[in-house]
Amino acid sequence: MASPQGSGAPLEFGGPLGAAALMLLLPATMFHLLLVARSGPARLLGPPPYLPGPEVLWSPQMLLLWFTWLGLQAALYLLPARKVAEGQELKDKSRLRYPINGNPIYDFFLGRELNPRIWSFDFKYFCELRPGLIGWVLINLALLMQEAELRGSPSLAMWLVNGFQLLYVGDALWHEEAVLTTMDITHDGFGFMLAFGDLAWVPFTYSLQAQFLLHHPQPLGLPMASVICLINAVGYYIFRGANSQKHTFRKNPSDPRVAGLETIPTATGRQLLVSGWWGVVRHPNYLGDLIMALAWSLPCGVSHLLPYFYLLYFTSLLVHREARDEQQCLRKYGLAWHEYCRRVPYRILPYVY
């Protein structure tokens, strides 16, 4: 196990100050969103309607349920009947480094250990996909059933939100191996950001649209629903096409599906795709993901900003993530990366950004 960053690496997320602010802001934001989603006015920017007392926040049954959920997921994760995939070569291939006197707040936020494991149980990989993502889908389903109980049947808007997000989570689980090449696994430590992000932020704020719809039913006609389905399909097509193209290329550059694509050689021996999806913008998968995020909010209508929170948060997350990835690629590929940026000047949205 190694520290995710060497002691001389530049600090990210605004260093310890930024990390401390995020650790206060993120849980507060999550509670705020949950409280306003069930209030009448549902104002994203207004104050929460009430502050629940500790008796509402603390329940031994809930804690038990939470640990049972984690335990169940851990048991399934440990089942022997699973595919064993080889991960990317990590930064720690050479020597283990343990910076003493690190920055405690920053380290707590980003995590000191890159891949904490007990035997073959990898905490980060386990948390990244299973409890939070599947939990998100289950919360959505529970909200759909509650709506059916409340109003006789689930609304069309609720069906769409459930369907779209189920597709997204199903896709992530189906392409589970692809998570091994994400910066979360190869670069970031397992600290507050990923533990809180995976286990709390994803299930509770990613299900915000369904929570909103339960308390604020929205009329949605078939023509509008069809347009929204089309937007989600376009987003998914770009997201999956771009991710699969890169994955296939990284696994086997002479695979017939990618062999005809134009590439730039790099000093590391690896190549960069410069045509196909990766020749349109430098992060076509983010573009597809953002288009889907829009489609998840549209069924909630345009009367409130709250259901668009995910789109706003996700845009800033991906812009920041893209900048971090850019720095890492520049360090890895040097001049070849400059050449790629020259050939493909836009990052996420063609002709805009």
Ligand SMILES: NC(=O)C1=CN([C@@H]2O[C@H](COP(=O)(O)OP(=O)(O)OC[C@H]3O[C@@H](n4cnc5c(N)ncnc54)[C@H](OP(=O)(O)O)[C@@H]3O)[C@@H](O)[C@H]2O)C=CC1
């Ligand atoms: N819903 C959510 O909350 C989130 C979703 N996501 C989604 O997860 C997916 C994975 O995203 P993420 O981990 O950020 O990174 P990416 O899958 O975009 O991978 C970035 C890496 O791809 C490689 N690469 C970049 N350009 C090229 C090129 N032209 N040719 C070949 N390889 C290239 C580089 O690594 P190398 O060269 O070493 O292979 C680079 O570091 C995305 O679809 C994203 O939208 C991400 C974050 C949050």
Ligand SMILES: CC(C)CCC[C@@H](C)[C@H]1CC=C2C3=C(CC[C@@]21C)[C@@]1(C)CC[C@H](O)C[C@@H]1CC3
């Ligand atoms: C709490 C903070 C504001 C940020 C936390 C970020 C995490 C929630 C995300 C960091 C990268 C993620 C990825 C996914 C889910 C969200 C987190 C954990 C996916 C698993 C979503 C499905 C995609 O197909 C793959 C994604 C990889 C990155």
